[in-house]
Amino acid sequence: SQACIHIVDLQAAASREIARATGAEAGYVASGASACLLLATAAAITGCDPGRMARLPDTRGMKNEVVMVRSQRNFYDHAVRAAGATIIEVGLPDRYAGAGVRDAEAWEIDEAIGERTAAVFYVADPMARPLLPEVVGVAHRRGVPVIVDAAAQLPPTANLRRFIGDGADLVAFSGGKALGGPQASGILAGRRDLVMAAALQHQDLDIHWDLWEPPAGLIDKAALRGAPAHGLGRSCKAGKEEIAGLLVALKLFIAEGDAKRHAGWLADVERIAAGVAGLNDVAAEIVNASVVDAVPRLVLRLDRGRHDALAVTLALQHARPAVIVELEDRHGDTIVCNPLCLGSGEAATVGATLRAVLSVR
Ligand SMILES: *Cc1c(COP(=O)(O)O)cnc(C)c1O
Numbered sequence: 001s002q003a004c005i006h007i008v009d010l011q012a013a014a015s016r017e018i019a020r021a022t023g024a025e026a027g028y029v030a031s032g033a034s035a036c037l038l039l040a041t042a043a044a045i046t047g048c049d050p051g052r053m054a055r056l057p058d059t060r061g062m063k064n065e066v067v068m069v070r071s072q073r074n075f076y077d078h079a080v081r082a083a084g085a086t087i088i089e090v091g092l093p094d095r096y097a098g099a100g101v102r103d104a105e106a107w108e109i110d111e112a113i114g115e116r117t118a119a120v121f122y123v124a125d126p127m128a129r130p131l132l133p134e135v136v137g138v139a140h141r142r143g144v145p146v147i148v149d150a151a152a153q154l155p156p157t158a159n160l161r162r163f164i165g166d167g168a169d170l171v172a173f174s175g176g177k178a179l180g181g182p183q184a185s186g187i188l189a190g191r192r193d194l195v196m197a198a199a200l201q202h203q204d205l206d207i208h209w210d211l212w213e214p215p216a217g218l219i220d221k222a223a224l225r226g227a228p229a230h231g232l233g234r235s236c237k238a239g240k241e242e243i244a245g246l247l248v249a250l251k252l253f254i255a256e257g258d259a260k261r262h263a264g265w266l267a268d269v270e271r272i273a274a275g276v277a278g279l280n281d282v283a284a285e286i287v288n289a290s291v292v293d294a295v296p297r298l299v300l301r302l303d304r305g306r307h308d309a310l311a312v313t314l315a316l317q318h319a320r321p322a323v324i325v326e327l328e329d330r331h332g333d334t335i336v337c338n339p340l341c342l343g344s345g346e347a348a349t350v351g352a353t354l355r356a357v358l359s360v361r
Pocket residue numbers: 031032033034035076123149150151152173174175176185186
């Protein structure tokens with residue numbers, strides 16, 4: 001943080017590291033997965049045209065539609081819309097209504113692709129349908145890039161390469177989730193030309209064209225008609241601290257590996273479970289105990305006659321130190337303890353707090 005270095009040179013080094021870790025042609029760091037998705041969408045809309053970059057988020061006259069499966073819509077897709085894109089929804093996922101078995105199908109995505117399509121946007125999840133290779137298949141046949149939101153898809157470590165391997169053109173990962181990097185960091189990995197377009201819309205470009213010597217590995221100056229001005233993505237600034245911190249986190253994440261990481265999380269979950277052992281109005285179950293490439297969690301089903309899960313969650317939240325559990329259904333009887341953010345020694349505190357809260361109710 002105290003060394004003076006051109007930030008774009010640091011990004012070029014980050015690009016090489018991210019490429020190595022993901023198998024992508026290039027990579028970039030911005031202030032979160034959401035920021036990376038904004039940059040990715042902007043890149044898909046403008047390509048490396050500086051005039052178009054300057055006009056965003058006004059996308060009149062440009063390809064500005066992004067096709068997305070309806071069941072994958074979520075509030076993070078604000079990042080896509082913020083770039084000036086209109087989301088075209090596809091499919092009617094009646095499997096979620098309990099009224100049917102289907103979600104969107106690849107032919108429906110194909111049907112929604114037209115002259116104005118800038119990208120297909122895919123939110124990765126084990127439940128996501130259609131499968132990514134099918135989506136890539138129809139999109140690429142029509143010459144349209146696929147942007148993947150994989151913000152929370154680590155672990156498994158293999159997912160660093162999986163979506164690129166499946167043919168995605170750009171993939172975003174959160175730096176501040178399981179990677180354990182700076183909270184305000186995210187990885188964008190993908191095609192060289194699209195990463196270049198993202199970089200151009202993110203960098204500070206307060207410079208004379210003749211003096212501008214960007215690193216060739218990240219920005220191909222010869223391919224540009226002129227230097228774009230500060231772009232739409234400037235608001236997604238990442239500092240040297242975030243870039244270096246994220247790269248270190250990425251290295252540590254890969255070096256630790258799924259098995260060792262899982263063993264540490266499992267030990268924490270077991271420590272929490274020990275805290276509630278013997279309480280006869282609580283049924284405890286550890287899920288993913290033997291699935292080394294997933295996060296183990298402690299699922300606590302509370303006896304409805306004795307406990308209100310919402311009230312228990314609030315009481316834990318009000319404890320000091322506060323204990324934050326997941327209440328997946330506001331009307332449900334189940335709370336879930338996720339070890340992802342626990343520091344060393346904190347699992348015992350969580351277990352003791354749970355026991356105290358559940359014993360007085
Ligand atoms: C967390 C999350 C994001 C946002 O990630 P940040 O790194 O916090 O910007 C985007 N999409 C999905 C699916 C997420 O889970």
